[in-house]
Amino acid sequence: MKLSIFNGSPKLGINNTGILLESFITGFQETPDNEVEMIRMNNEQSYKDAAIRFEAAEAVLIAFPLYSYAMPAGVKTFLEQLEPLLGKCTGKKVGFLVQFGFVEAIHARGLEKYLEHLTKALDCDYEGIIIKGGCDGISRNKKGAKKILMGAYEIGKTYGIEKVFNKEQLDKYSAPEIQKKQNPFVMKILFRLINKLYWEKSFKKNGVTYESSFARPYEN
Amino acid sequence: MRILILNGNPKADYVEFDSYIEDLKQSLEYKSHKVKNIMLRNLQLHDCIGCYTCWLKTPGVCCFNDGIEDILKEYLAADVVILSSPIIMYYVSALLKRVNDRLLPLGHPFLVLRDHRMSHVQRYNRYPKTTLLLDNQKEFDRESFQLIELVYKKSVRGLAKIWSTKQNVEEITDEVVNI
Structure with a gap:
């Protein structure tokens, strides 16, 4: 299986999204013959190029940090490039990875609905979304983020074997939804x-x- | 009241949108509101690059000196901000989203618990009410409206109102005072 991964972190250098993806990819490639194409998006030209790569891809993972409860403006620029493809991407598999600093998954739930709607409008198969909070600073402290990175590895591994996301595994990884249980x-x-x-x-x-x-x- | 309209229409050839905003401005001014309309596509604003300079190095000030300072000042001076945009790919324009992302200097990194979840401390004592004004060039797109509303309602300063350009400007003018 060939997976095209789009990293939409607007950062110029090392970024938390990329660190999470590294672990995901290591897991994904535990299965022989699984292949990854990486597409970095963080400037105007890269959004245009990414749209061409998206059109050609079979299976896609779009990864980015949550910026004001949605995709960063740059990722929206990329999505606007896909307008000519609406209804024309039959059979293309599209999944998402969204990471952010706040711990609770609820912050990304509005966006999740939007991404699902968009994916279907493109006539892609919606694969699901990996939501992970508590990711601020993981690029600076990989040791402290061991559990988070291990989780991304496991999800990548499962996806690599089964070629679909395991909903139960994603829900467990995203928890807690809110802090209701905590004092x-x-x-x-x-x-x-x-x-x-x-x-x-x-x-x-x-x-x-x-x-x-x-x-x-x-x-x- | 002081009203700031941020026009997030990226397309100069979509003149109907811009003239609607101009009509709205006049209608609001007719009712003695002080209105400022900023055409975002005429500015060369950077995307936020998540560098945290505005939190950690120069508190409250963005690392890019590209005109964002004027927007932040106008934003804080306003009673109501109208974020306006055509719906593109079922969401607000990247142009408008860029400004949303660039409002980061208005917050402070410290965490607080709000509504059983993490939130950030707010830097200033007073913020304007945030509203959205959306248009779809084709038919009225109820689903996009609901999706956009859902996302914006989560934001720390909330969403006071969402309007469509299918409404009369007079209707919006009447509603502005009651939000």
């Missing part, structure tokens, strides 16, 4: 810790103090 008080303390250990540390590295991080340069 809000415990969560508050946890967030305070993340803010302190993760974000404040990043401020410090850049010479930004706690107070100046709250700057309001455009206040009326």
